[in-house]
Amino acid sequence: MRCDTLWTRARLATCAGDGLGLIEQGCVAASDGTIVYAGPVADAPVLDPVQRIDCAGRWITPGLIDCHTHLVHGGDRSHEFELRLAGASYEEIARAGGGIVSTMEATRAASEDALVASALPRLDALIAEGVTTVEIKSGYGLDTATEVRMLRAARRLGVERPVRVATTFLGAHALPPEYAGDADGYIAMLCDVLLSQVAAAGLADAVDAFCEGIGFSLAQTERIFRAAAAHGLPVKLHAEQLSNLHGAALAAQYAAISADHLEYLDDAGVAAMARAGTVATLLPGAYYFVRETKLPPIAALRAAGVPIALATDCNPGTSPLTSLLLTMNMGATLFGLTVDECLLGVTRNGAQALGLADRIGTLEAGKACDLAIWDIERPAELVYRMGFNPLHARIWSGQ
Ligand code: DI6
Numbered sequence: 001m002r003c004d005t006l007w008t009r010a011r012l013a014t015c016a017g018d019g020l021g022l023i024e025q026g027c028v029a030a031s032d033g034t035i036v037y038a039g040p041v042a043d044a045p046v047l048d049p050v051q052r053i054d055c056a057g058r059w060i061t062p063g064l065i066d067c068h069t070h071l072v073h074g075g076d077r078s079h080e081f082e083l084r085l086a087g088a089s090y091e092e093i094a095r096a097g098g099g100i101v102s103t104m105e106a107t108r109a110a111s112e113d114a115l116v117a118s119a120l121p122r123l124d125a126l127i128a129e130g131v132t133t134v135e136i137k138s139g140y141g142l143d144t145a146t147e148v149r150m151l152r153a154a155r156r157l158g159v160e161r162p163v164r165v166a167t168t169f170l171g172a173h174a175l176p177p178e179y180a181g182d183a184d185g186y187i188a189m190l191c192d193v194l195l196s197q198v199a200a201a202g203l204a205d206a207v208d209a210f211c212e213g214i215g216f217s218l219a220q221t222e223r224i225f226r227a228a229a230a231h232g233l234p235v236k237l238h239a240e241q242l243s244n245l246h247g248a249a250l251a252a253q254y255a256a257i258s259a260d261h262l263e264y265l266d267d268a269g270v271a272a273m274a275r276a277g278t279v280a281t282l283l284p285g286a287y288y289f290v291r292e293t294k295l296p297p298i299a300a301l302r303a304a305g306v307p308i309a310l311a312t313d314c315n316p317g318t319s320p321l322t323s324l325l326l327t328m329n330m331g332a333t334l335f336g337l338t339v340d341e342c343l344l345g346v347t348r349n350g351a352q353a354l355g356l357a358d359r360i361g362t363l364e365a366g367k368a369c370d371l372a373i374w375d376i377e378r379p380a381e382l383v384y385r386m387g388f389n390p391l392h393a394r395i396w397s398g399q
C-alpha cells in the first residue's frame with residue numbers, strides 16, 4: 001500500500017478499543033492527512049511510504065484534545081486573584097461587578113486582531129504539549145458585535161496555527177449590564193437575534209450556557225437549547241459547578257454532547273447523562289483554582305458508564321491554565337482518576353465531547369492523522385510529572 005508517511009519502531013497508545021489500546025511494536029501510516037494503518041507492525045499491510053520516520057521506540061498517542069476553553073478574551077484578572085488571596089470569594093467578586101463582566105469590558109475594548117494576538121501565546125502553550133484540537137467559547141462579549149468578533153477570532157486561530165478549532169457560542173455566560181434586571185430579555189435577544197446571526201455565518205459548532213445561581217436559570221437554559229436545536233446545533237452546558245440546579249439532566253434531555261464541571265451533580269443527573277450518552281467533562285483546574293472542596297461524583301459516573309473527558313477550562317477568572325498535561329495530573333491527584341481515564345479524557349472522550357468522535361481522538365484507520373510523539377518510557381509519565389513536557393514531535397493532519 002502506497003502512503004505518504006510511515007512512523008515506524010513506535011509504541012502506540014491507540015486509545016481505541018479497551019483501555020489505552022497499548023501496542024509495543026507498532027507503526028502508523030498516513031496518506032492525505034488521514035491514518036491508513038495504526039497497529040502492530042506484524043499485522044501491517046505491505047507499506048510503501050514516500051517518507052519513513054524512525055520513532056526509536058518512542059510512544060505515540062493521538063494528538064491531545066482540549067475540549068473546553070475560553071481561550072479568546074481581553075485582559076486578565078490577576079487583580080481579582082489578589083483579592084481572592086486576601087479572602088474574597090469568586091461569587092462575591094462576581095456580584096460586585098468583577099468576574100465575567102470585567103473580562104467582558106476588556107473584550108469589548110479589543111479588536112479582532114488584538115483578541116487573536118492575546119490568545120496566541122495561550123494557544124501556543126497548549127500546542128507545545130501536543131494539543132491538536134482545541135474548543136474555544138465565546139461569552140465575554142455579551143453583545144452582538146463582540147460575540148461575533150470572539151468567534152471570528154477563534155476561527156482565525158485555527159488558520160494562524162496548525163490546530164483544529166471547534167467553536168462554541170456561549171452568549172448565555174453572564175448577564176451584561178445593559179440587561180440588568182432583565183435576564184429573560186437578554187435570553188430572548190440571544191435566541192431571536194444573536195444565535196441566528198452566529199448560525200447563519202457558520203461561526204459556532206455548538207451552543208453552551210452557564211446554568212448557575214450567578215448565571216442563568218434552568219428555564220432560561222432550556223430556551224437556549226431550543227433555539228440551538230432550531231438551528232441544528234448541538235448543545236453542551238456548564239452545569240452543577242457551584243450548586244445543583246439540575247442542569248446536567250436538562251442537558252441530557254436535549255442530547256447534549258457534554259455537561260461540564262459537575263461537582264454538584266446528583267445521582268439523577270448521572271443517570272440522565274448515561275441514558276443520553278452525554279460526556280462528563282471534568283475541569284480540575286477550576287476546582288483547584290477556586291479551592292472547591294466538593295468532588296465531582298466520579299464513582300457514580302464510572303458505575304453508570306458515563307464517558308469522562310478532561311479539559312483546561314482555560315479562562316481568566318477560574319482557571320488560567322494552559323497545560324493539558326498538568327490538567328491530567330490534577331485529574332489523577334485531585335479527582336482520583338486513573339492514568340487510563342486521564343489519557344482517554346484528553347483523547348477519545350475529549351473528541352466525543354466535541355461531537356468529533358468519528359474524526360479524531362484515537363489512532364485508527366480513517367481518523368485524522370493527529371499524533372503526539374513522546375520521549376517517555378511509560379504512558380503513565382504523561383500524567384505523573386508536573387511542569388515537565390516530554391513532547392518529541394507533534395503531527396497535525398499528517399504534517
Ligand atoms: N464557569 C467558569 O468556571 C468560567 N465560566 C463559567 O461559566 C469562569 C469564567 C470567568 O470567571 O471569567
Ligand code: FE
Pocket residue numbers: 068069070238313315
Ligand atoms: Fe468554562
